[in-house]
Amino acid sequence: MVVSHFTALVLFSFLVSVVFGVLSKNTPRERALYGAKVFGVFVGIALLLGWIMYPAP
Amino acid sequence: MANKVVQETFSGHAQPKMSTLVRLCAAAWLVPGLGHLLLGRKWRGLILFATIVVMFLMGIAMQGEFFSTSSGSYLQTLGYFGELGVGVAMPAASFFGYAGGAPLFICADYGTAYLVAAGMLNVLAILDVYDIAMGRKP
Numbered sequence: 001m002v003v004s005h006f007t008a009l010v011l012f013s014f015l016v017s018v019v020f021g022v023l024s025k026n027t028p029r030e031r032a033l034y035g036a037k038v039f040g041v042f043v044g045i046a047l048l049l050g051w052i053m054y055p056a057p
Numbered sequence: 058m059a060n061k062v063v064q065e066t067f068s069g070h071a072q073p074k075m076s077t078l079v080r081l082c083a084a085a086w087l088v089p090g091l092g093h094l095l096l097g098r099k100w101r102g103l104i105l106f107a108t109i110v111v112m113f114l115m116g117i118a119m120q121g122e123f124f125s126t127s128s129g130s131y132l133q134t135l136g137y138f139g140e141l142g143v144g145v146a147m148p149a150a151s152f153f154g155y156a157g158g159a160p161l162f163i164c165a166d167y168g169t170a171y172l173v174a175a176g177m178l179n180v181l182a183i184l185d186v187y188d189i190a191m192g193r194k195p
Contacts, residue, residue, distance in 0.1 A: 001115070001118035001119050001164065002163060002164055003119070003164055003167070005167070008119075008164065008167040008171075011115065012112075012167075012170070012171065012174065015108050015111065015112045015174075015178075016174065016178065018104065018108045019105060019108050019109070019178045019181065019182070022101055022104050022105060022108075023105075023181055023182065023185045026194075026195055
């Protein structure tokens, strides 16, 4: 299976976020919200770091 | 059997027996989500099983590397124990002919990360099973 780095990143973040949500919270709504927040933070920070590293050789 | 385990482990605030804790944690290690199923948390167990197994299978699909302890490198040894966290999936993959991927494959590094992360997520699941059995979590 060949995937781009970004696709691998998004899939990884999604799977980890699901597990974090399930383990950290107790109700389905809390789990979904927390999982979505963790997913957003994962991808957002990855994009931010990518742009910070962009000028580097 | 599931009800009997639940009654043994969460009867009010009673401390579960050590043998019960060991059985639950071992089950959670061997098959992701099984510990939660034995504790009566059906959906939590199924979601954890699906997520961790999918992550492991994607790691294999991306030709991730199976570490070993024979290399002598500390990082490889840590990676081995990380991948071992997923239980029987790693020996089962070896049994069915997966020799550890192709290191030069374009996505192999991602696959290795997926394999180790699947193991680490299962370790979190094992700790969650322990907390639930001890009555610290609902």
